[in-house]
Amino acid sequence: MAVVQFMVSVDLSVVNLGLPQISSGLGFSAVGLTWVIHAYALTFGGLLLLGGKIADRFGHRRVLLIGLAVFGIASLLGGFAQEPGHLVAGRALQGIGAAALSPAALALLTVTFPSGKERVRAYGIWSAVNAAGGALGVLIGGALTEYAGWRWVMFISVPMAAIALALAWRGVAPAPPLAPSGRPDVLGAILGTAGMTLLVFGVVRTEQYAWTSPVTLGTLAAAAVLLAAFVAVERTTTRDPLVRPGxxxxxxxxxxxxxxxxxxxxxxxxxxxxxxxxxxxxxxxxxxxxxxxxxxxxxxxxxxxxxxxxxxxxxxxxxxxxxxxxxxxxxxxxxxxxxxxxxxxxxxxxxxxxxxxxxxxxxxxxxxxxxxxxxxxxxxxxxxxxxxxxxxxxxxxxxxxxxxxxxxxxxxxxxxxxxxxxxxxxxxxxxxxxxxxxxxxxxxxxxATATAEHDAPAPGxxxxxxxxx
The missing domain is CATH 1.20.1250.20 (MFS general substrate transporter like domains)
Incomplete structure (x- = not known):
């Protein structure tokens, strides 16, 4: 799980210093170049909640492995991009993979270390690796761009995803998914995902449109309406909600x-x-x-x-x-x-x-x-x-x-x-x-240190x- 989080953290910052070379190499416009960053942020931020729910419903290990495979394939495709649209699509696909594997990885830590000193140590290691990846991503991105070329800021995630996939395959015990308490809450999933995605979309576009512009205000207002509708649906639905009200x-x-x-x-x-x-x-x-x-x-x-x-x-x-x-x-x-x-x-x-x-x-x-x-x-x-x-x-x-x-x-x-x-x-x-x-x-x-299912605390x-x- 530490390797998984390191990879996700590195990828959030590794591209930044390579943007000038990416722009000249693929012929990005000034506005289009920002979508190398925004495409990842949009899919990652918008789909995280849905990714966590899918992991709960279909199994944390299974969703983690699928997310890692998607992330690695997206990184490979992005590195071979020949046009601006190819790279933006690769970054968006990376965000989709990250939105699946990131909550699944953290959930696996939660259920594997439900209480005690092991839980504190596991979260401490996870958090240190998370922050180290973000800081090292800037350094790695700068060095790769300068000495190997901008494509390697994408390719670097491929071996990391392969290593994480191998470690998770061998180190995480298979477990059946928990039995769902009802039919999927499709309406809640659509409203929640659309609201979150629109919120992130409105915020990242403030580089182009001022906070007080009709475009920004209209986008954020639409996001607020969708999220309010999402909350209302989650409180009244008889299906298996995306987020339980409690x-x-x-x-x-x-x-x-x-x-x-x-x-x-x-x-x-x-x-x-x-x-x-x-x-x-x-x-x-x-x-x-x-x-x-x-x-x-x-x-x-x-x-x-x-x-x-x-x-x-x-x-x-x-x-x-x-x-x-x-x-x-x-x-x-x-x-x-x-x-x-x-x-x-x-x-x-x-x-x-x-x-x-x-x-x-x-x-x-x-x-x-x-x-x-x-x-x-x-x-x-x-x-x-x-x-x-x-x-x-x-x-x-x-x-x-x-x-x-x-x-x-x-x-x-x-x-x-x-x-x-x-x-x-x-x-x-x-x-x-x-x-x-x-x-x-x-x-x-x-x-409090709680067990996974509110059982009695583990010994010690x-x-x-x-x-x-």
Missing amino acids: LLANRWVSGANSFNLLLGAAMASCFYFASLYLQQVLGTSPTLAGLQLLPFAFGVIIGAAVAIKLGYRVALRTLLIAGGLVTAAGFAWFGLMSANGSFLVDVLGPSLVTSIGFGLCLGPVVSAATVDVPQRDAGTASGLLSSSRQIGASLGLAALGTAAHGFAGSSATPQALAEGYGLGMTLGAVLLAGAVLIAFFVLPRTS APQLVPEAE
């Missing part, structure tokens, strides 16, 4: 997903603003910028290791509050960046603080989002968590990017750019402060314990 009534699930949405919104902006500051203000090359962002991955690993050590004895709520505060402090430090800054003070220092705090949050937020979730809903809960992070990242990057570039204006001087990026980072700190408030007021004041598993103040 799932979101669970304070752990609703609180963790709200925390995760704000965390994802802030962190997506962090990499964006830090890389732009390094290249456009400090004059760093793309490859060197990727290397200079690498300490972020090590900070996340440190934070995740601390979360593993503390997770045996400290409440999830406490870890999320502490991690959110540390991450917010790092963003506030980033907000002080200036045109006369340096890598050590304005990038390395705040990136280490931010990444350690982020690492403290990752494992606990996954654990909190799956507390008291029965095995039959493990994939759905995993899809919800992945969706909240993906949508948060899309919303945060679009909104904070608009604010930062609007503040910098059209002058594009180093000082104006630094102030704009600093404003974006400061707004990220505000989002993280909101996440801390959610953890404090929404999450229960107890630390911690019981519900009051949180230490």
Whole structure:
């Protein structure tokens, strides 16, 4: 599962530094090039919830293997693309595969490690690998583009998918799918998937259309109507719903997903603003910028290791509050960046603080989002968590990017750019402060480790314990 998540995380960022070569190699227009990124985000974000439900209904292992095969084939086809449409289609197919395998992989962790120290350790490893993949993706993408050509930013996923497929085939025990409680909720699936896809579509197009434009407002309004209809159908349907109404009534699930949405919104902006500051203000090359962002991955690993050590004895709520505060402090430090800054003070220092705090949050937020979730809903809960992070990242990057570039204006001087990026980072700190408030007021004041089907805790598993103040 760690290899699977590493591959998905790498693929979210590996293409970015290869975009100039992709544009010249395939003849993309300026607008068309953005769809190399958006096609993946659209299918991945829009189908995550459906992918989680399919995994619950037809078997986590089966859906994981199918998703890996689709992802690998899509990567191969994208690498051989001869026209812009071929590459965009390959990226969209990658997103479909990722939307199936990502929640299935997380659900397998949930049901394999239902409680105790093993659960904390598994989520810690998973979260560290997740963040390391995102950071290394930038470095890998830059190196591949410079020394091997842009096609290898697609081909690199093929061997990773093959390795993950072999490991999952041998290492994950086959299990029959859980018996569905009724006929599939086709209407709910259509409304939920269409609403999520339209929401992501409206957000990613803010690069072309302003937030206040009729196109953006109309798209987001249509998404809101579809999602409202989805909620109404899920509450009244007699079929097997895409999301059981009781799932979101669970304070752990609703609180963790709200925390995760704000965390994802802030962190997506962090990499964006830090890389732009390094290249456009400090004059760093793309490859060197990727290397200079690498300490972020090590900070996340440190934070995740601390979360593993503390997770045996400290409440999830406490870890999320502490991690959110540390991450917010790092963003506030980033907000002080200036045109006369340096890598050590304005990038390395705040990136280490931010990444350690982020690492403290990752494992606990996954654990909190799956507390008291029965095995039959493990994939759905995993899809919800992945969706909240993906949508948060899309919303945060679009909104904070608009604010930062609007503040910098059209002058594009180093000082104006630094102030704009600093404003974006400061707004990220505000989002993280909101996440801390959610953890404090929404999450229960107890630390729970639940089994997959609400059975008695495994031997040695911690019981519900009051949180230490």
